[in-house]
Amino acid sequence: MIIGIDVGGTHTDAVLIDSTGIVKKNKTLTRKHDLSDTISLSLAELTEGIDLSSIKKINLSTTITTNAIIENTVEKTATVIIPGPGANPNNHLIDEYFFILKGSIDHRGEITEQLSNEELEKVKRNISESGIKTMAVVSKFSTRNSLLEDETAEQCSSLCDFITPGHITSGSLNFPRRINTAYYNSAVWRAFNSFSDSVISNTEKLGIKCEINILKADGGTIPLRYSRTRPVESVLSGPSASIMGIMALHSTLKTSVLLDIGGTTTDISLFVEGIPLIEKDGAKINGKLTSVRSLLSRSIGIGGDSFVRIENGTIKIGPERKGAPLCLGGPSPTVIDAFVFLGIAELGDKRKSAEAIIKMAAELGDTPEVTAARIAEGACEKISREITSLIDETNSRPLYTVHEVIENYTISADTVFIIGAPAGFFGEILKKNYEVIIPEHHEVANAVGAALCKTTIQCSLFADTTSGYMSIPELNIEKEINSEYSMGDAETDILQHLKEHLKTENIRINYDDLEITERTSFKMIKGYYSSGYDLRLKCQIKPGLSRTLEKRGAE
Amino acid sequence: MKTKKKLGLIFFPAYDWAISPTHPEREERLLYTHDQLMEEGIFDLDCMTELRPLVASNEDIMKCHFCFPDVESVTTESHLVSAGGAIRAAKAVLEGEVDRSFALVRPPGHHAMKTVHGNRGFCNINNEAVMVEYIRSNYGIKKIAIVDTDCHHGDGTQDIFWNDPDVLFISLHQDGRTLYPGSGHIDETGGPGAPGKTVNIPLPPNTSDEGFLYAMEHVVMPILDDFKPEIIINSAGQDNHYSDPITNMNFSAMGYAKLNDMLKPHIAVLEGGYSIQGALPYVNLGIILAMAGLDYSHVKEPGFTESKYRQSGEVTEYISGLCDIIVADYFSAKKNAGPRKDSVHMASRNIYYDTDGIQETRKEEIYTCSKCSGLYVIESSSNRNSLSAGIELPYDACERCLQLADTLAEKFTNEKKFHRVQLIDRKRRNFKYIK
Known part of the structure; x- marks a missing residue:
């Protein structure tokens, strides 16, 4: 049996689903200041008289991060950016503790200016003096080369409890969005983790032992354990629960x-x-x-x-x-x-x-x-x-x-x-x-949606055979490649690295669900001769449902 | 503090179109520009509106060009989308959706002339000229200025508006004695019906930011102030950049931004520029920020220092002298231009289409008229097309010119020697092949 819970602003909806369809459903009032308690109450009511060992998983859509951001109760977080040339970097100011470092990466991932140790020391002093314990570091074009982000994070690691480097938040190009995303990820990290701890302990107290997944805004889930370092992905899961719910209730x-x-x-x-x-x-x-x-x-x-x-x-x-x-x-x-x-x-x-x-x-x-x-x-x-x-x-x-x-x-x-x-x-x-x-x-479409969502994940690969390197920013992978590296090699690489990542993180999915959704190849020309290829791929498990409920409705 | 402007962006990289696999005008030309704009989050800014290009119709093209044997034979869908992108840019500004707009489209157009038999200088259809006719026929705008900042002389645009008194064409480019297409000398100042309305500023090789901005300040801006156009268009070629592989100038991204900040064009249309990694991402970013009234002071190519690309004292001195002559010529042409007289001017020329290897021979008759902007008649043939003719009437055509055009149209239709005859009748909005 699967449990789906959607914690909404006013109500918390829950459903218990087995192979025949909805077994039980309930609606309780959301206690805004104690979401994990709300979830416990809902779970207790839903599982009354049910064999707890038959519960295989709980999928949870929660407002914990959304509320923290909207109500501005996020933790004070340092944002360090490495913008290089371009638009005015002060436009990206997001919070009081905002630092701009020298250093630059170009659109092909080449480092065109190194970090300044002197500046970095100054930032470290500042962070240490202000007592800030979480941080985001984002460089322009870090999806092409994460070195400057990694170096900065490494230098500050002893000062902070948690650091989000921009490149793990997205493989897409958009420096301002990566700054905001990395900042929020760090700023909600502590609250989300304490929520996760209490959800796990409350569930255990109820005697339920099963995997717990968190619903994301893209209509997919990730294991709660995995979301601990990516808490920002749990925002805005409410609408996605409804959307997936309607897909479960109506297939055409x-x-x-x-x-x-x-x-x-x-x-x-x-x-x-x-x-x-x-x-x-x-x-x-x-x-x-x-x-x-x-x-x-x-x-x-x-x-x-x-x-x-x-x-x-x-x-x-x-x-x-x-x-x-x-x-x-x-x-x-x-x-x-x-x-x-x-x-x-x-x-x-x-x-x-x-x-x-x-x-x-x-x-x-x-x-x-x-x-x-x-x-x-x-x-x-x-x-x-x-x-x-x-x-x-x-x-x-x-x-x-x-x-x-x-x-x-x-x-x-x-x-x-x-x-x-x-x-x-x-x-x-x-x-x-x-x-x-x-x-x-x-x-209860939202709770049904939460219950039946599949695990999703995505990553992107960028390869430049002229410069001889390849990167998968979300998985923190960068390696050298030779000039013969082809689209076929890139496809093999992205699938293999993603599978390895899933294995390491103990995320079980059906590998057949992995698909390459974007494949572009540009032949690079120097003078009038081909000098290599610029390859770009995206691989993902598309949001979808483990199954639909419509059959039962038709009976 | 600068005033923020609402900027419309028509970004159309045509990722599925190239002249040929290794030609500079190929699929990924705007790829790194796209990457840079995406990474900067440009499309997310409140003041930016990204617009889909329209597809130009055959009539849009035929309001401007004589195409032989017909529009379909000399264009691909990509040309129609590129011209449609320029049209969308104009529409957005003239209908008040945005304050200014920039069409980052390809293929380019400024070498496409009045008559089109194929592709020359990477261009088939003149995007700006098609756009100008779209503006004039839909929005009642009369006076338009086109400032061409591509490194190559905008010979196509010059040819199209050569005799048009309401369109001021100014081209800043590398001196034609040192670069394709070889034209654009200071004595090319407009046809008999539009004396002084063509202004050429041929700059010497190695001109840097200082020289370009000097010419802007001392020639372009004073002439624009005098002409008082309702709409200013920038043919925004980017091959004056120091890293461009096929030119010899030393202009920078910051220089391009400053130029646009000074010019304040209502509409910019991308032209050439083939340093797709070293220049285009930064130049386009600079132009966009400047057009939107945003801070561009942080736009800089990696490794660029002003001192490295500074022009010599000799160049500075040459440009200063050149600018004095050009400005003096413009104002003396204006002073000396008496009322238009009724007369006919004949000319003939050979036009070479480098990309397609076409040789065109064109004979033209320019009728200057005391009552209107006058009639324009061409006869054209090439190694692709047998003799064809074109008749063009202006928006303000007088009764006598209309009658003359009708007589000629009938005569040409009946004459066996003409394979095709195209009519551009702007007054009566009649654009068609009559034979």
């Missing part, structure tokens, strides 16, 4: 939209030919761009509990939530109250909703029916607009080959999947413009 997604409608916000994601779209370069966390691989998701401030009022003679909806709907004893009118008035929702004390709608109608000089319909439609309109804008944005992504531009590949979507508590109410309105599908078990 085609090109469609997913709406996860909550009390305060709606998360919007896209599927193209059944595959969820990813953020091109990585997730945005608390307004900062990072290289954390993430499924595409946009959040807007419209939900069932969005605050409704009249401003300057027109209806305003959201983005704030003042509390529960009036019908459920809340303080002010909400979108749900409009649904209740219209008879779309059967919820709580109808009279309280009606009272508010009638009052607003009088102020607007409309009938209460028209007013309630305007509120419901206005909320759905905002969601529709965001869907359109997300599709437009996807369609205007840049293309880099003649072939793609001439093909002018664009997507459009008519089908909308809705999950979340008020899914049915919004669906009633949205079905006028879209084909709306609300799958069974949609209220």
Whole structure:
């Protein structure tokens, strides 16, 4: 049996799944300041009367790192950057303890300026005096050559408990994103590890002995043990849990939209030919761009509990939530109250909703029916607009080959999947413009998604046969190669090194799932003669599900 | 403090297109530029908007070029995307999406002339010229200046706007006596209908930042101030760089950034530049930062020191004298240009297409007119195409020129000697092959 737990802002959802489908599900309130306790309670309730030895794994989607970053309770962390020439390095300032070092690597990974020992000593003194114990070090083009990062980290290792070198966070080129990612990784390291310790000990106390995995923003999991040095990867796992959940509940997604409608916000994601779209370069966390691989998701401030009022003679909806709907004893009118008035929702004390709608109608000089319909439609309109804008944005992504531009590949979507508590109410309105599908078990789709996600990992290889070296930055591998090194050698290398890494880290996956997703080869010319090849590969286990649940739904 | 500008970037490296496998105009030309821009996080900046290129239509091309035997025969899809990238750049600025834009597209275009039989100087279609006609026909803009900072003389662009009084063309380049295509001397100052509207600044080999910026300050800027264009376009070739393999100049990335900071073009379009590792990543970064009004003072090629590439005193002195003559010529041409008279000017020339080995013979008749910008008629043949003709009418064509064009069109259509006849009628928006 597998357990999936999604710790959300308000609720924590959990499901227990066996080969036949969902055995048990539960919803508990999230205790924001004690997430590991929340998880224990949820687990205890879920596993009551269950043979604990039959539990094979627990997959956990948690807000621990996201909250620490958003609420700015992260640990003081030193950021050391080695920018070399280019844009103004002060643009990358992320926190108070920010140091810029001399030293430079070019786009081919050649060191064009060495570190200055004098400067490095100064930084070390500074870190030591300020009592900082975590650090990030990032050099420009460290994905091509990590030497300057490694040297700096080595020099500072005795001062710090944990150092994140930029190159392990991503194999993609984007210095500012690597800085932010490495910084956050170090800044949440201690909190995440103490959370992990307590999750492990609480689980053991409950008598559960099984592997524990953490859900990532890309819709895959990694072992909790492995995530201890990569805690930043656990951010924004909520939307990815929902996306993977809907894939588990419905296998024929085609090109469609997913709406996860909550009390305060709606998360919007896209599927193209059944595959969820990813953020091109990585997730945005608390307004900062990072290289954390993430499924595409946009959040807007419209939900069932969005605050409704009249401003300057027109209806305003959201983005704030003042509390529960009036019908459920809340303080002010909400979108749900409009649904209740219209008879779309059967919820709580109808009279309280009606009272508010009638009052607003009088102020607007409309009938209460028209007013309630305007509120419901206005909320759905905002969601529709965001869907359109997300599709437009996807369609205007840049293309880099003649072939793609001439093909002018664009997507459009008519089908909308809705999950979340008020899914049915919004669906009633949205079905006028879209084909709306609300799958069974949609209220725990996120936990189902977490439960059924597969382990994912990715790495990239860059080889330059003219200079005679190859690197796989995420795995910390650099080696010399000869001029005969070919695409075939590169493919063998990336697969072999990744397998070795997985073995060392004791991560069990089906090796057949490893695939090479990008393969580019540029012939380098010096003068008018070929001098070698520039090879670039990416290898990954694509996010996916260990299986789907749809069969059972059809029975 | 500089003012930040919203900059539109049309980055189109055409990773699947090359002239030939070892030709400098090949797939990875913009690869390291791409790497540098990605690593700098340029596309993530709030002030940057990355835009997809459009695909130029045959009509877009035919508003500008006479293509023989037809557009399809002299272009590939890549040329249409590259020209479409320039069009997208113009559209973004003129429709207010962005303040400025930079089309980093390939293949380049500034050696493509009025008549096109194939590829010369790596160019088939003149991206800037196609863009200029797109701007004039869609946005009611009249006066446009093109400043060409490629190391090679922009002979194609010069040829296209030679007789156009509303387009000022200024080219800074390595002296034609020492580099392809050999033209661009100071006495090439515009056709009979547009005297002084072509300005050539042929700089001596080994000119460095100092010389380029001197010419900018003492020639380009005062002439622009006088001409008062509504739109300024930079043909942003990058082969003046000290590391370029096929030229002999000593311009730096910082110099290019300063030049753009001074010029403040609305639109820049990439042209040549084949030092794909040592120059392009840094030069493009410098231009982008300067155009966006961002700090470019940290842009520097590895190992570059100003003293290493400083021009000699002799060069400095030569440039100073040269600039004085060019500015004086421009203002005297303006002073001496009386009202346009009705007359016909005939010329003929041979044009060699180095890339494709084509030899074209072109005869032209320029009608200057007292009422409009005048009619332009060409007869052209090459070792690829038998004799063809082209008739072009300006936006402000007068009734008499319209009638003359109609008479000629009918005559050419009936004459057996013409294989193809193309019409560019900007006044009545009629762009087609009439034979």
